[in-house]
Amino acid sequence: MNDGKFEKVADSYSKMFYYSPYYTMLAEFLEKHLGDATSVLEIGAADGIVAMAWNRLRESSSNSAPLTYFAVEPVERMVNIAKERAKEMTINFLPTVGDIEHAVGLAEIENAHIDGLVISRVLHEVFIQHNLDHERLFADIRRVLEAKHPKVVVLGIVNRYIGLNAEETRRFIEEQTKEIGHGHDPAKEYVDQNLLDVFMQSQGYKIIDRGGVTQPLNGFDPSPWGETITVYRAE
Numbered sequence: 720m721n722d723g724k725f726e727k728v729a730d731s732y733s734k735m736f737y738y739s740p741y742y743t744m745l746a747e748f749l750e751k752h753l754g755d756a757t758s759v760l761e762i763g764a765a766d767g768i769v770a771m772a773w774n775r776l777r778e779s780s781s782n783s784a785p786l787t788y789f790a791v792e793p794v795e796r797m798v799n800i801a802k803e804r805a806k807e808m809t810i811n812f813l814p815t816v817g818d819i820e821h822a823v824g825l826a827e828i829e830n831a832h833i834d835g836l837v838i839s840r841v842l843h844e845v846f847i848q849h850n851l852d853h854e855r856l857f858a859d860i861r862r863v864l865e866a867k868h869p870k871v872v873v874l875g876i877v878n879r880y881i882g883l884n885a886e887e888t889r890r891f892i893e894e895q896t897k898e899i900g901h902g903h904d905p906a907k908e909y910v911d912q913n914l915l916d917v918f919m920q921s922q923g924y925k926i927i928d929r930g931g932v933t934q935p936l937n938g939f940d941p942s943p944w945g946e947t948i949t950v951y952r953a954e
Protein backbone atom coordinates (compact mmCIF):
# COMPACT_ATOMS: atom_id res chain seq x y z
CA MET A 720 0.00 0.00 0.00
CA ASN A 721 2.42 2.67 1.14
CA ASP A 722 5.87 2.43 2.62
CA GLY A 723 4.98 3.37 6.19
CA LYS A 724 5.55 7.10 5.80
CA PHE A 725 2.04 7.93 7.04
CA GLU A 726 2.23 5.53 10.00
CA LYS A 727 5.27 7.52 11.15
CA VAL A 728 3.48 10.86 11.10
CA ALA A 729 0.07 9.70 12.32
CA ASP A 730 0.37 11.45 15.68
CA SER A 731 1.69 14.73 14.29
CA TYR A 732 -0.04 14.99 10.90
CA SER A 733 -2.56 17.73 11.66
CA LYS A 734 -0.04 19.75 13.68
CA MET A 735 2.29 19.88 10.67
CA PHE A 736 -0.42 21.42 8.52
CA TYR A 737 -2.63 23.21 11.02
CA TYR A 738 -1.66 26.67 9.80
CA SER A 739 -1.52 25.88 6.09
CA PRO A 740 -3.79 28.16 4.03
CA TYR A 741 -4.55 25.11 1.88
CA TYR A 742 -7.05 23.78 4.45
CA THR A 743 -8.71 27.17 4.86
CA MET A 744 -9.25 27.33 1.11
CA LEU A 745 -10.44 23.72 0.96
CA ALA A 746 -12.94 24.24 3.79
CA GLU A 747 -14.27 27.36 2.04
CA PHE A 748 -14.74 25.46 -1.23
CA LEU A 749 -16.48 22.60 0.61
CA GLU A 750 -18.85 24.98 2.36
CA LYS A 751 -19.53 26.96 -0.82
CA HIS A 752 -20.25 23.96 -3.04
CA LEU A 753 -21.39 21.30 -0.57
CA GLY A 754 -22.76 23.45 2.25
CA ASP A 755 -26.24 21.98 1.83
CA ALA A 756 -25.13 18.41 1.03
CA THR A 757 -26.36 15.68 3.34
CA SER A 758 -23.57 13.17 2.62
CA VAL A 759 -19.98 13.25 1.40
CA LEU A 760 -17.20 10.71 1.02
CA GLU A 761 -13.55 11.57 1.54
CA ILE A 762 -10.83 9.22 0.30
CA GLY A 763 -7.46 9.26 2.07
CA ALA A 764 -8.69 11.26 5.05
CA ALA A 765 -5.56 10.79 7.23
CA ASP A 766 -6.40 11.82 10.81
CA GLY A 767 -9.49 13.78 9.79
CA ILE A 768 -7.78 17.09 9.09
CA VAL A 769 -10.12 18.07 6.24
CA ALA A 770 -13.27 17.13 8.16
CA MET A 771 -11.95 19.11 11.14
CA ALA A 772 -11.28 22.22 9.06
CA TRP A 773 -14.73 22.07 7.44
CA ASN A 774 -16.47 21.30 10.74
CA ARG A 775 -14.77 24.34 12.29
CA LEU A 776 -15.97 26.57 9.45
CA ARG A 777 -19.54 25.21 9.70
CA GLU A 778 -19.60 25.82 13.43
CA SER A 779 -18.33 29.38 13.05
CA SER A 780 -20.86 30.12 10.30
CA SER A 781 -23.71 28.43 12.23
CA ASN A 782 -24.38 25.82 9.55
CA SER A 783 -25.95 23.09 11.65
CA ALA A 784 -27.53 21.18 8.74
CA PRO A 785 -27.04 17.43 9.27
CA LEU A 786 -24.05 16.12 7.32
CA THR A 787 -22.86 12.53 7.17
CA TYR A 788 -19.15 12.54 6.28
CA PHE A 789 -17.93 9.08 5.26
CA ALA A 790 -14.17 8.72 5.08
CA VAL A 791 -11.69 6.01 4.19
CA GLU A 792 -8.03 5.95 5.11
CA PRO A 793 -5.67 2.97 4.79
CA VAL A 794 -3.52 3.73 7.86
CA GLU A 795 -5.33 2.29 10.88
CA ARG A 796 -3.52 4.53 13.35
CA MET A 797 -4.74 7.61 11.47
CA VAL A 798 -8.30 6.23 11.48
CA ASN A 799 -8.18 5.69 15.24
CA ILE A 800 -7.14 9.33 15.75
CA ALA A 801 -9.86 10.45 13.32
CA LYS A 802 -12.48 8.47 15.28
CA GLU A 803 -11.46 10.23 18.48
CA ARG A 804 -11.76 13.61 16.74
CA ALA A 805 -15.19 12.65 15.39
CA LYS A 806 -16.52 12.75 18.95
CA GLU A 807 -15.83 16.50 19.13
CA MET A 808 -17.47 17.35 15.80
CA THR A 809 -20.95 18.61 15.01
CA ILE A 810 -20.96 16.76 11.69
CA ASN A 811 -21.42 12.99 11.68
CA PHE A 812 -17.84 12.03 10.76
CA LEU A 813 -17.46 8.29 10.08
CA PRO A 814 -13.86 7.32 9.31
CA THR A 815 -13.07 3.73 8.42
CA VAL A 816 -10.02 1.76 7.28
CA GLY A 817 -9.87 1.41 3.50
CA ASP A 818 -8.22 2.63 0.32
CA ILE A 819 -9.44 4.18 -2.91
CA GLU A 820 -9.50 0.85 -4.72
CA HIS A 821 -11.76 -0.84 -2.20
CA ALA A 822 -13.69 2.17 -0.87
CA VAL A 823 -16.98 1.57 -2.64
CA GLY A 824 -17.11 -2.10 -1.62
CA LEU A 825 -16.85 -1.37 2.09
CA ALA A 826 -19.96 -2.19 4.09
CA GLU A 827 -20.09 1.34 5.56
CA ILE A 828 -20.06 2.95 2.12
CA GLU A 829 -21.67 0.41 -0.20
CA ASN A 830 -25.31 1.36 0.18
CA ALA A 831 -24.74 4.96 1.21
CA HIS A 832 -25.94 7.89 -0.88
CA ILE A 833 -23.12 10.37 -1.62
CA ASP A 834 -23.64 14.01 -2.72
CA GLY A 835 -19.97 14.94 -2.82
CA LEU A 836 -16.59 13.25 -3.21
CA VAL A 837 -13.47 14.80 -1.67
CA ILE A 838 -9.92 13.64 -2.43
CA SER A 839 -7.27 15.95 -1.01
CA ARG A 840 -3.51 15.55 -1.58
CA VAL A 841 -3.90 11.80 -2.07
CA LEU A 842 -3.85 11.26 -5.81
CA HIS A 843 -0.03 11.38 -6.06
CA GLU A 844 0.18 8.60 -3.47
CA VAL A 845 -2.12 6.41 -5.56
CA PHE A 846 -0.25 7.46 -8.72
CA ILE A 847 3.06 6.32 -7.20
CA GLN A 848 1.49 3.04 -6.07
CA HIS A 849 0.42 2.56 -9.71
CA ASN A 850 3.98 3.10 -11.00
CA LEU A 851 3.20 6.64 -12.23
CA ASP A 852 0.50 5.38 -14.60
CA HIS A 853 -2.25 8.01 -14.92
CA GLU A 854 -4.68 5.53 -16.51
CA ARG A 855 -4.50 3.19 -13.52
CA LEU A 856 -5.05 6.13 -11.18
CA PHE A 857 -8.05 7.29 -13.22
CA ALA A 858 -9.49 3.75 -13.16
CA ASP A 859 -9.61 3.98 -9.36
CA ILE A 860 -11.42 7.34 -9.47
CA ARG A 861 -13.77 6.09 -12.21
CA ARG A 862 -14.84 3.15 -10.04
CA VAL A 863 -15.97 5.56 -7.30
CA LEU A 864 -17.71 7.95 -9.73
CA GLU A 865 -19.60 5.15 -11.48
CA ALA A 866 -20.70 3.56 -8.21
CA LYS A 867 -21.64 6.71 -6.33
CA HIS A 868 -22.48 9.40 -8.92
CA PRO A 869 -21.45 12.34 -6.70
CA LYS A 870 -22.87 15.64 -8.01
CA VAL A 871 -19.80 17.55 -6.82
CA VAL A 872 -16.20 16.31 -6.77
CA VAL A 873 -13.45 18.27 -5.02
CA LEU A 874 -9.90 17.26 -5.93
CA GLY A 875 -6.88 18.87 -4.27
CA ILE A 876 -3.56 17.95 -5.83
CA VAL A 877 0.05 18.89 -5.28
CA ASN A 878 1.20 20.64 -8.44
CA ARG A 879 3.42 18.88 -10.91
CA TYR A 880 6.40 21.19 -11.53
CA ILE A 881 8.64 20.74 -14.53
CA GLY A 882 11.81 22.74 -14.99
CA LEU A 883 14.08 22.04 -12.04
CA ASN A 884 17.52 20.72 -12.90
CA ALA A 885 18.92 17.61 -11.17
CA GLU A 886 20.54 19.58 -8.34
CA GLU A 887 17.38 21.66 -7.73
CA THR A 888 15.30 18.49 -7.72
CA ARG A 889 17.60 16.96 -5.11
CA ARG A 890 17.31 20.13 -2.97
CA PHE A 891 13.52 20.23 -3.44
CA ILE A 892 13.21 16.67 -2.12
CA GLU A 893 15.64 17.41 0.72
CA GLU A 894 13.75 20.53 1.83
CA GLN A 895 10.37 18.83 1.51
CA THR A 896 11.66 15.93 3.61
CA LYS A 897 12.69 18.36 6.35
CA GLU A 898 9.16 19.78 6.33
CA ILE A 899 6.97 16.67 6.05
CA GLY A 900 9.23 13.64 6.51
CA HIS A 901 9.39 12.60 2.85
CA GLY A 902 9.81 14.24 -0.53
CA HIS A 903 8.83 13.74 -4.15
CA ASP A 904 10.30 14.56 -7.54
CA PRO A 905 7.90 17.35 -8.58
CA ALA A 906 8.27 16.62 -12.31
CA LYS A 907 7.56 12.91 -12.10
CA GLU A 908 5.63 11.98 -8.98
CA TYR A 909 2.79 14.49 -8.99
CA VAL A 910 -0.35 14.10 -11.07
CA ASP A 911 -0.79 16.19 -14.20
CA GLN A 912 -3.64 18.68 -13.70
CA ASN A 913 -4.50 18.88 -17.41
CA LEU A 914 -4.82 15.10 -17.74
CA LEU A 915 -6.96 15.04 -14.60
CA ASP A 916 -9.26 17.73 -16.04
CA VAL A 917 -9.59 15.87 -19.35
CA PHE A 918 -10.37 12.67 -17.45
CA MET A 919 -13.02 14.37 -15.29
CA GLN A 920 -14.58 15.94 -18.38
CA SER A 921 -14.69 12.50 -20.03
CA GLN A 922 -16.69 11.33 -17.00
CA GLY A 923 -19.24 14.12 -17.49
CA TYR A 924 -17.89 16.66 -14.97
CA LYS A 925 -17.14 20.30 -15.66
CA ILE A 926 -14.88 22.62 -13.69
CA ILE A 927 -16.91 25.07 -11.61
CA ASP A 928 -14.24 26.47 -9.28
CA ARG A 929 -10.48 26.42 -8.82
CA GLY A 930 -7.90 27.93 -6.50
CA GLY A 931 -4.27 27.51 -5.62
CA VAL A 932 -1.80 28.01 -2.80
CA THR A 933 1.98 28.07 -2.75
CA GLN A 934 4.01 26.47 0.03
CA PRO A 935 7.21 28.37 0.79
CA LEU A 936 10.31 26.21 0.31
CA ASN A 937 13.67 27.19 1.75
CA GLY A 938 16.06 28.34 -1.01
CA PHE A 939 13.44 28.55 -3.76
CA ASP A 940 11.94 31.83 -4.93
CA PRO A 941 9.38 31.46 -6.37
CA SER A 942 8.55 28.18 -4.67
CA PRO A 943 7.81 25.25 -6.98
CA TRP A 944 5.75 23.56 -4.24
CA GLY A 945 2.05 24.36 -4.44
CA GLU A 946 -1.39 22.86 -4.51
CA THR A 947 -4.45 23.32 -6.70
CA ILE A 948 -7.99 22.65 -5.57
CA THR A 949 -10.59 22.07 -8.29
CA VAL A 950 -14.33 21.71 -7.87
CA TYR A 951 -16.07 19.70 -10.59
CA ARG A 952 -19.84 19.31 -11.03
CA ALA A 953 -21.72 16.62 -12.95
CA GLU A 954 -23.15 18.15 -16.14
Ligand SMILES: C[S@@+](CC[C@H](N)C(=O)[O-])C[C@H]1O[C@@H](n2cnc3c(N)ncnc32)[C@H](O)[C@@H]1O
Nearest residue numbers: 725763764765768794818819839840841844845
Ligand atom coordinates in the same frame (compact mmCIF):
# COMPACT_ATOMS: atom_id res chain seq x y z
C1 LIG B 1 -0.67 13.68 2.16
S1 LIG B 1 -1.87 12.74 3.03
C2 LIG B 1 -3.34 13.70 2.75
C3 LIG B 1 -4.32 13.55 3.85
C4 LIG B 1 -5.53 14.50 3.80
N1 LIG B 1 -6.46 14.11 2.76
C5 LIG B 1 -5.10 15.92 3.62
O1 LIG B 1 -5.55 16.60 2.70
O2 LIG B 1 -4.28 16.38 4.43
C6 LIG B 1 -2.13 11.34 2.00
C7 LIG B 1 -3.05 10.29 2.63
O3 LIG B 1 -3.42 9.35 1.62
C8 LIG B 1 -3.46 8.08 2.20
N2 LIG B 1 -3.32 7.08 1.12
C9 LIG B 1 -2.20 6.55 0.61
N3 LIG B 1 -2.51 5.66 -0.34
C10 LIG B 1 -3.86 5.63 -0.44
C11 LIG B 1 -4.78 4.88 -1.24
N4 LIG B 1 -4.38 4.00 -2.16
N5 LIG B 1 -6.11 5.08 -1.07
C12 LIG B 1 -6.56 5.99 -0.16
N6 LIG B 1 -5.72 6.72 0.62
C13 LIG B 1 -4.40 6.54 0.49
C14 LIG B 1 -2.29 8.11 3.18
O4 LIG B 1 -2.37 7.08 4.15
C15 LIG B 1 -2.40 9.50 3.75
O5 LIG B 1 -3.21 9.55 4.90
